[in-house]
Amino acid sequence: MKKLIAVFALLLFMFFGNAQEVTMDDAMKDNGKIYVVIAVMLTILAGLVLYLVRLDRKISKLEKNK
Amino acid sequence: MRKSWWKILGVLLLVYTFIAGLLIEVPRNPQLQETIRNLFFHVCMWFGMMILFIVSFVRAIMYLRTNKHIHDIASRQYAGVGILFGVLGYMTGAIWMSYTWIDSNKSVFNSFDTIAREPKLIGAAIALLVYAAYLVLRDSIQDMDKRARISAVYNIFAFAMLFPSIWIIPRLLDSLHPGGSEGNPALDPGSASAKMRLVFYPAIAGWTLIGVWIATLKIRMKILYEQKLSQ
Numbered sequence: 001m002k003k004l005i006a007v008f009a010l011l012l013f014m015f016f017g018n019a020q021e022v023t024m025d026d027a028m029k030d031n032g033k034i035y036v037v038i039a040v041m042l043t044i045l046a047g048l049v050l051y052l053v054r055l056d057r058k059i060s061k062l063e064k065n066k
Numbered sequence: 067m068r069k070s071w072w073k074i075l076g077v078l079l080l081v082y083t084f085i086a087g088l089l090i091e092v093p094r095n096p097q098l099q100e101t102i103r104n105l106f107f108h109v110c111m112w113f114g115m116m117i118l119f120i121v122s123f124v125r126a127i128m129y130l131r132t133n134k135h136i137h138d139i140a141s142r143q144y145a146g147v148g149i150l151f152g153v154l155g156y157m158t159g160a161i162w163m164s165y166t167w168i169d170s171n172k173s174v175f176n177s178f179d180t181i182a183r184e185p186k187l188i189g190a191a192i193a194l195l196v197y198a199a200y201l202v203l204r205d206s207i208q209d210m211d212k213r214a215r216i217s218a219v220y221n222i223f224a225f226a227m228l229f230p231s232i233w234i235i236p237r238l239l240d241s242l243h244p245g246g247s248e249g250n251p252a253l254d255p256g257s258a259s260a261k262m263r264l265v266f267y268p269a270i271a272g273w274t275l276i277g278v279w280i281a282t283l284k285i286r287m288k289i290l291y292e293q294k295l296s297q
Contacts, residue, residue, distance in 0.1 A: 022094040
């Protein structure tokens with residue numbers, strides 16, 4: 001009987017051992033501050049794209065002029 | 067602006083990458099944690115680099131077949147942007163590695179002896195240096211036709227060097243980097259979940275399109291510059 005309980009306990013442990021959650025840092029997502037990071041990244045992307053667009057326009061103008 | 071639909075597509079894909087890349091559910095990997103999201107940025111740099119190098123290689127062959135100067139300019143500029151992407155990939159990899167590969171019992175500096183032996187790092191460094199030599203070789207030749215022909219031939223050699231240095235040897239050896247002896251980095255189903263793929267593939271396309279955009283701008287600038295010189 002004792003053996004059976006031990007085996008059962010071991011099985012239970014293995015089952016729940018696998019189901020155990022990996023601890024991750026979810027704080028940024030929980031309090032919504034991750035959106036601030038996204039806003040900053042999108043601003044930088046917008047700035048870089050704007051730079052490329054202006055460069056593209058300038059080159060097109062030069063190509064037309066000659 | 068010229069032929070702008072793919073430029074807009076590239077920008078939209080990047081906006082999607084930045085938003086979805088930070089918000090989607092990621093696999094809860096105890097070692098990587100949230101840094102797994104670097105897949106959408108660091109890995110895409112290398113994919114962009116490979117695609118740009120392939121374009122450069124094709125243009126080099128086209129130059130050798132047709133002797134048209136435009137292919138030579140294009141080949142040079144695509145290789146330049148490819149090197150930029152590769153250097154960015156290397157730098158982002160260095161940052162990512164300092165937080166996930168280091169032995170927590172040692173300082174970052176003392177973990178360096180194991181990290182420096184990484185076959186992926188050595189292979190990528192060889193590939194980038196071979197391409198850096200391409201730029202040096204090009205600029206050392208004064209005669210325009212000779213420069214174009216020799217650098218086109220060297221470009222083919224540099225592209226061939228990508229096979230052993232990036233695609234074969236690092237994948238045969240054990241490594242801390244994913245896709246060592248167990249298979250392909252990033253494309254392997256075990257290393258990225260299906261949900262991450264929904265962001266990963268658009269991210270590759272977006273970054274590559276931006277790279278192509280920069281390269282076309284540089285090509286057009288170079289053409290204008292040479293026309294000005296010949297006037």
